[in-house]
Amino acid sequence: MLSPVRxxxxxxxxxxxxxxxxxxxxxxxxxxxxxxxxxxxxNFQEFLDQSQLMLLSIVSVLSVLCVASGLCYVIALxxxxxxRRRSMLLRLFYGLIATLMGGAAAAVAxxxxxxxxxx
Numbered sequence: 723m724l725s726p727v728r729x730x731x732x733x734x735x736x737x738x739x740x741x742x743x744x745x746x747x748x749x750x751x752x753x754x755x756x757x758x759x760x761x762x763x764x765n766f767q768e769f770l771d772q773s774q775l776m777l778l779s780i781v782s783v784l785s786v787l788c789v790a791s792g793l794c795y796v797i798a799l800x801x802x803x804x805x806r807r808r809s810m811l812l813r814l815f816y817g818l819i820a821t822l823m824g825g826a827a828a829a830v831a832x833x834x835x836x837x838x839x840x841x
Contacts, residue, residue: 740802743795744813750788751820754827757781775838782831788824792817 761777769777796817803810 736798736802736805740795740798743791743798744817747788747791747795747817747820750784750791751823754781754784754788754824757784758827778831778834778838781827782835785824785827785831789821789828792821792824796821 757777757780761774761781764774764777796814799810799814799817803814
């Protein structure tokens with residue numbers, strides 16, 4: 723005997739986009755924290771100058787990606803919360819904190835690059 727087919731509602735495009743942006747933001751934030759930690763560790767372990775500059779440029783790129791994905795995630799989440807009339811404050815709080823951390827890392831990396839690299 724065949725079992726009845728249950729129709730599961732497919733998630734909306736906005737929900738899937740929001741989840742994709744959330745995953746991208748988590749990946750960027752974790753990568754940023756890992757490379758920034760490696761940069762700090764390299765200062766104590768006396769890495770070569772070129773290695774430190776490479777890590778600093780990677781931190782700069784990852785921080786910009788973290789800010790961009792964080793802003794898109796917060797916007798998509800806000801739109802989804804308004805449409806569904808559901809509150810996901812912890813996810814919104816995470817998105818804002820991740821965006822702020824990425825922005826702070828971008829500012830610090832930019833300042834360090836301005837100090838290290840001459841005009």
